Amino acid sequence: MPVTNDSQLVEAAIQASEQAYIPYSNYRVGAALLTASGQVYGGCNIESVSFTPTVCAERTALYKAVSEGHRDFAAIAVVTRDAGSPCGVCRQMMYEFSPEMRVILADLEGRVQLTTTLDALLPHGFGPSNLDNAS
Ligand code: THU
Numbered sequence: 001m002p003v004t005n006d007s008q009l010v011e012a013a014i015q016a017s018e019q020a021y022i023p024y025s026n027y028r029v030g031a032a033l034l035t036a037s038g039q040v041y042g043g044c045n046i047e048s049v050s051f052t053p054t055v056c057a058e059r060t061a062l063y064k065a066v067s068e069g070h071r072d073f074a075a076i077a078v079v080t081r082d083a084g085s086p087c088g089v090c091r092q093m094m095y096e097f098s099p100e101m102r103v104i105l106a107d108l109e110g111r112v113q114l115t116t117t118l119d120a121l122l123p124h125g126f127g128p129s130n131l132d133n134a135s
Contacts, residue, residue: 016042029057036072041065058090075102083113
């Protein structure tokens with residue numbers, strides 16, 4: 001089913017959250033990333049007993065999409081029990097590709113709490129253009 005609106009993207013994020021591997025935090029996260037070409041990549045958080053290798057749902061979705069050839073993103077929906085906001089590492093990683101993408105934050109029942117942009121979540125961010133004149 002092609003995703004055409006925010007509530008469908010949130011629904012895809014809820015579906016993705018069902019695969020979350022969260023034995024340590026029990027904090028379930030699902031993400032659904034919409035490419036500029038209209039495809040949706042889901043992701044969940046995947047934890048590790050040694051903690052550091054844990055990957056967030058947003059980056060799971062991002063890495064899936066980039067590894068399939070996508071670099072341009074229109075929006076991401078993220079769902080958690082409290083409509084939590086993406087961590088700083090995920091903000092930076094998404095900023096690499098699409099600083100202007102929309103970010104939709106919702107709870108696990110699909111109630112949207114905030115719709116914003118990545119630019120607003122990472123103001124004055126450090127991005128690829130900063131290295132444009134690197135030799
Ligand atoms: N987590 C995410 O998946 N996304 C975020 O932006 C915040 C944190 C995950 C990582 C870990 O599995 C759990 O939530 C608690 O930090």
